[in-house]
Amino acid sequence: MKNYINISDIEDLQEIITEALQLKKENSAAGTGKGKTLGLLFFNPSLRTRLSTEKAAKLLGMEVMIMNADKDGWALEFEDGAVMDSNKAEHIKEAAAVLSQYCDIIGVRAFPGLQDREKDEQDVVINSFLKYAEVPVINLESATGHPLQALTDAITVTELKKIKRPKVVLTWAPHPRALPQSVPNSFVEVMQKMEVDLVITNPEGYDLAPEITGKTPVIHKQEEALKNADFVYVKNWSSYEKYGQILSKDNSWTFNNEKLERTNNAKVMHCLPVRRNVVIADEVLDGPNSIVIQQAGNRTFAAQVVLKKLLEK
């Protein structure tokens, strides 16, 4: 693996999942990262991604240096040829090249603005690091994707599935704020590579980008979609069509026990943080079908296997 920007950077998904689950059982790679440094650069806040990636790196014996780009007053210029006479102190060209002097791998998190679809789809921050860094780059959630979360999800489904080809349903749920499509995008991408029956359900106007959805069935009636589901992934996202807008807060889409009963005793997943009683009801999160904590725990092993692959390169 050269970088980890998209799910497509994984050459053999099954092999990488197997290796992650092996690392979870036994940290056989504790020396792989000795003398190597991981730099984590956050343009947006992070809890799970930061801690699990830091932990994963340390499990490999790496040193970790963390920078909060948003708080340390370090505004970057991304435009080529800019005359830098205003408030941007450093160009991405220097920033990425200099970080490459101090770090053996660089992780970057940068959320979308959700105002301008075309601009967000260019995913300027992560792609600029990819262009100008001289070391491997990891996507810690970009404007359009969250491949570490998606690999975690693939690991979790593999770990907990009881039948060879489970039915996996991704269902939209309401949320008070406009959220990116990065998590559902990457989840759909990774599930399309797995031996699962994937179905997406969301209200009209909330269909994900057609390039993402591809041939995956999109059903606008949640009840129908949930039938016989073995896994339900609940997640809010803002509209792709009317880009970045909240078209509905319809709480009939909140995932509760009544919905759960329509499934095949499904395991319930969410990337967290989750708004209780808005996205998922207490009764589900506190009940036996929720695997959200175990799923969060697997973040460590997804990060660990990706770091290991990049170090081995």
Next chain:
Amino acid sequence: MKNYINISDIEDLQEIITEALQLKKENSAAGTGKGKTLGLLFFNPSLRTRLSTEKAAKLLGMEVMIMNADKDGWALEFEDGAVMDSNKAEHIKEAAAVLSQYCDIIGVRAFPGLQDREKDEQDVVINSFLKYAEVPVINLESATGHPLQALTDAITVTELKKIKRPKVVLTWAPHPRALPQSVPNSFVEVMQKMEVDLVITNPEGYDLAPEITGKTPVIHKQEEALKNADFVYVKNWSSYEKYGQILSKDNSWTFNNEKLERTNNAKVMHCLPVRRNVVIADEVLDGPNSIVIQQAGNRTFAAQVVLKKLLEK
């Protein structure tokens, strides 16, 4: 030890003090924490607590991950059953459970609001972590107690006492801001378990909670209380009775050389940070009786022995 939330979590105070002083002499536990991770979560700023706990963990071979919950824009919901449709992004249930996936021990600091006594006494933040975390929790100063500081104080008194049963005086001093009662609370609690003669002195209206004070004499005349003191612990706190209020800034309570002369050449203690010439005069802090720096240094060994006990559990 299962958690370290209150002084009462210590089973054998003398044994733990002896072990801390032994660790100070020789770090015989350098491998105890190998492969273990300490997560430190700050809802309020910290210097000594953060650095000494980080240092202690590293002396044990642990990895340390630090999160500034107040700055990383990560507002937690603590209410059971809340419909999370406003500004709280994550419920303590998930936060504590997820941190338990990445950390082997979690330390939490959360100050009181000093507006509502009943609410502060519930000590919601630390108690919620205690309830929902699946790993041991350390109190890095909560609304009502600061047991790491108190253990430090017990270690320091033990280390420096010259007679079997010294007289220890806790004296109030003025301060420009309203401060919690957490430090004096825990100091009183730990001293009540030591072989010392403890006396508290403060202006009327500043008596600590009766459940804390118990049978310890409270004297409202500082001069009288200081007589024959072997240790004087100077500290401001806001009123417990008129909860959180500043009733007096009376600088006749400032601890200076004149006060020191009334004691038995007492060692002078303070948890720091200290307002010079308001709480304690320069002449005392810069003189031979001040042991505040040595006391701060002992924070490391208090934290180290607590972490060791939790790891051994």
Next chain:
Amino acid sequence: MKNYINISDIEDLQEIITEALQLKKENSAAGTGKGKTLGLLFFNPSLRTRLSTEKAAKLLGMEVMIMNADKDGWALEFEDGAVMDSNKAEHIKEAAAVLSQYCDIIGVRAFPGLQDREKDEQDVVINSFLKYAEVPVINLESATGHPLQALTDAITVTELKKIKRPKVVLTWAPHPRALPQSVPNSFVEVMQKMEVDLVITNPEGYDLAPEITGKTPVIHKQEEALKNADFVYVKNWSSYEKYGQILSKDNSWTFNNEKLERTNNAKVMHCLPVRRNVVIADEVLDGPNSIVIQQAGNRTFAAQVVLKKLLEK
């Protein structure tokens, strides 16, 4: 070495440069810092200095603890005898002494206010730490100097020079904000100790302090100064004479290919961050003569050799 506050703390510049370049080739000192802790205290933001010093310390096997003094709401009092009844929570006397309890070396960064020359020249923050700390102190850029950068520059010139006595030109360049003189001050100081022909060029009104400049020629015509230069160090600084003011944003001083052609195919240096097309043109930064990234990479080895010398003391 006892502390590293000024270039003059280096006893033998050539020897330390040779050792740094040796450490760059082979980290032969990986165990020197085992069990030792470096504390880095930032009163101002930092990217390169923080990361390179953290990396250097870890290359020596040290633990690193980082504090953002400006963000963690921890206002220090520096006045002797102050009655601390307003917003300053802790006196430098305690802060420095306490940090000395937890750290084996302390690094401090504190920029000048650029309002009051006399005050800035007292360099109160770094000198107070020097006075009250009980462990070695490193200057991570103070009001008047940046000796880690200067040592980096000396290492870089030594590494890349092709003739025994190269001509080195320090040239002023425009900048939208008022910047300190710390970088040019230390650069001039270190170059005066090297076997180079040093020339400074800047517009009238921008001469550095006479005590810094000494006998080094100052030429107010950039074109003339650049002739036959083997190294050009481009840097903005605010006026020393009209202290802290921006007297000119004259972009005829911007360093571009036309200027480069006047030199002896000079290597172009800058401490970064650099305002592209204001301080240095894209064509130079993206061209073969720029060594700014390599220079930034050498920060690690300057820091490593300084830390090693302090540890060996």
